[in-house]
Amino acid sequence: MTPAADILDLVSDLKATGEAFALATVVRTVSLTAAKAGAKAVIRPDGTISDGWIGGGCAKSAVLKAAREAIADGKPRLVSVQPADLLQEQGLTAGEESEGVRFASNMCPSQGTMDIFVEPMLPKPELVVCGASPVAIALTELGRQFGYRVVACAPKTSREAFGDIDQLIDGFELENTNRSQRFIVVATQGSGDLAALRAMLSLDANHIAFVGSRKKMANLRGRLTADGVAPEQLDRVKAPAGLDLGAITPQEIALSIIAEVIQSYRQQQQAVAKQTA
Template sequence: MISSDDVFSHLQRFRTEGTPCALVTVVRTLAPTSGKPGSRAVITMAGAVHGWIGGGCASGAVLRAVKDALADGEPRLIRVSPPGSSSKGEDGVIDFDMRCASQGTVDLFIEPMLPPPVVRVHGSAPVARHVVEMATRVGLSVQVLAPDTDAASFPGARRHAAGHDVPAEWPSARWSVVATQGQGDRAALEASIGTGVERIALIASRRKRDALLRDMEERGASAEALARVHAPAGVNIAARTPEEIALSVVAQLVEWRRSGVEGAGVGRDAGADSCCGQVS
């Protein structure tokens, strides 16, 4: 039987690698069951089980519940018990039928362990540096692409490149922030569009946004790709200073993380033109 130390060793490895998994713990049993309270396992989306939570009678229910937890990011308490059991129907517990002859009951807590979303920040302007710092503090994994800089300039960033082209070995990103502010805008935006991120937060005035999008269209960018660009970037807090602008942009990233990206597109004017510090 695998020890708790081994279970947590697997968990740490998966978290370091960025592999989604769930920590499953037996919290209550009614005999006969082979799993006992405190038994644990780490289970991946592919169904690989590292640890011990009992025999195969409950495995189908556990694997289904793990996949659901990894899909929505929410923990859940499940109960696997015989059909018609009086223990079914308790608030806060998801019921599954025990189909094995043992007819035992087992409660398991499933805690999804999802890697933090990855955001790429293009640029070395003060706003970009504040975005990196704040995004790291709210639990995002930050990659920085900034010409003529080194990694020491961006404490907390997980990856750094001194250019706008994304290294092939980097993990894929969910979002991109173009905070170049006049220093390589087109190169950064083109690189962001080319990587297929879900959304691009472009720190620019409406006038500059329109010019950049026209340029990207002339370079062959599709309408679908351009629709992923959100500009002016950030939620509307009337931001003016670099710190305030960065705060508004990171707030937008949090909004995307917690509620999805529905309704966030080029036509949504979430911030004032002055938020980017440019009027042209």
């Protein structure tokens, strides 16, 4: 059994590398149980235990299922593993959820009760903003407020225009990464549109949007197609960027875009959660 202190060191390391996982902690036990209160385990997205201990088969399957779901939708779970006769006395069945608690049956000879809190540890989704336009600057400010890891791809001479962002990249050279979900907005607005789009289309991303009219995007699409960019790649770009709020000012346009990013993020999160349920 790995000491809880070592588990917390592992948690710190995984958070630093931006990996998604769940931390399961035994918060209460009654009678005889394999694991005691305070026992912890790190669980990966595929449902495997990376390290730690939360008991044997009596609790394991229910906790692993809860961990997969928690990682998928970002919501914590509380699992209560109880003897079948105790569940029956309360009018409960295994797999049932009541008042935020999911119940599971303990079929082991110990017949003890364990309550396990499953907490998802998810990296921040990444918002990549190309350009140093007023819309781009306003968007980076909103991105930070809504908990995104914000990366600005803009000339280094524009650094002072941006506030507290996580990273500034001089130009559009950005690498693919598995660190987190990535949402890209090209807000160059005439200063490097073609180069920014070409670079961003080479990346893995959950969402790519372009700040500009449909007519402008159609023109850029034609030029990129002539340069050999595949149509299916260009189909990934949402243009114009943002929800239709009737936005006029840079701040309003940025708000419509961050709303669309949030909508995309939550819809994808819900879709994954349904697949793991």
